[in-house]
Amino acid sequence: MSTGRLIAVVGPSGVGKDSVMEALVAARPDLVRVRRVITRAADAGGEEFEGISPALFAARAAGGDFALHWQAHGLFYGIPREVHDVLGRGQDALANLSRAMLGRAARVFPELHVLHITARPEVLAARLAGRGREGRAEIARRLARPAPAFPEGLRVTEIDNSGRLDEAVAAALAALYPARV
Numbered sequence: 146m147s148t149g150r151l152i153a154v155v156g157p158s159g160v161g162k163d164s165v166m167e168a169l170v171a172a173r174p175d176l177v178r179v180r181r182v183i184t185r186a187a188d189a190g191g192e193e194f195e196g197i198s199p200a201l202f203a204a205r206a207a208g209g210d211f212a213l214h215w216q217a218h219g220l221f222y223g224i225p226r227e228v229h230d231v232l233g234r235g236q237d238a239l240a241n242l243s244r245a246m247l248g249r250a251a252r253v254f255p256e257l258h259v260l261h262i263t264a265r266p267e268v269l270a271a272r273l274a275g276r277g278r279e280g281r282a283e284i285a286r287r288l289a290r291p292a293p294a295f296p297e298g299l300r301v302t303e304i305d306n307s308g309r310l311d312e313a314v315a316a317a318l319a320a321l322y323p324a325r326v
C-alpha cells in the first residue's frame with residue numbers, strides 16, 4: 146500500500162486556507178483534515194482545533210506528541226503524530242502549516258505536497274476584516290508579516306484565491322486528483 150500524501154496548505158492570513166480545506170474535505174470524504182493543537186482560546190471560532198495551555202503544549206511537545214510544531218502569531222501550533230497512522234493507511238491528510246516549516250515538513254513527510262494559496266494584498270485585508278476573528282491591531286500585524294521563503298525542491302501547487310472560492314477549490318482538486326485518462 147502506498148503512503149498517503151501530507152498536503153500542506155499554506156499562505157498568508159486571510160487567504161482562504163481554512164475555507165479551501167473545508168471545501169476539499171467536503172469534495173473528497175477520503176481526505177483527512179488534521180485537527181491541530183493550538184494554544185488559541187478554544188472558543189475563538191474558525192477551524193475545529195484542540196485548544197490547550199502553553200504549559201501543556203510544551204509538555205506534549207517535549208513528550209514527542211507532535212510530528213511538527215511551531216510558533217506564530219504569539220501562539221503554539223502542533224500537528225499530532227497520529228497523522229502518520231493516516232498516511233500509513235494510504236490516506237491523504239490536509240494540514241494548515243506555517244510556510245516557515247516546509248523544509249522540516251519535507252523531511253518528516255517524504256510524500257509532502259504543498260498547496261500554496263495566494264490572493265491580492267487588498268483582498269487579504271478585506272477578508273480579515275470580514276472574518277472578524279482578530280482585532281484591527283492583530284490584523285495589521287498579520288498583513289505586515291513577511292512571507293517566509295520556500296525551500297527548493299518542494300512539490301508546490303499555487304492556487305490564486307483572489308476570486309471565487311469554488312474556482313480555487315476546483316483548481317486545487319484538479320491539481321491534487323488529476324482525472325485518470
Ligand SMILES: Nc1ncnc2c1ncn2[C@@H]1O[C@H](COP(=O)(O)OP(=O)(O)O)[C@@H](O)[C@H]1O
Pocket residue numbers: 156157158159160161162163164165191272273275276306307308309310311313
Ligand atoms: N474566495 C473567497 N471569496 C470570498 N471570501 C473568501 C474566499 N475565501 C475565503 N473567504 C473568506 O475570507 C476569510 C478568511 O478565510 P480563511 O479561510 O479563514 O483564511 P485563512 O485560513 O487563510 O486565514 C473568511 O471570512 C472566509 O469566509
Ligand SMILES: O=P(O)(O)OC[C@H]1O[C@H](OP(=O)(O)OP(=O)(O)O)[C@H](O)[C@@H]1O
Pocket residue numbers: 155156157158159162217218222241242243244245287290292293
Ligand atoms: O508562517 P506563516 O506561513 O505566515 O503562517 C503563520 C501561521 O498562520 C497560520 O495559522 P492560522 O491558521 O492560525 O492563521 P490564519 O488563519 O490567520 O492563517 C499557519 O498555520 C501558521 O501557524
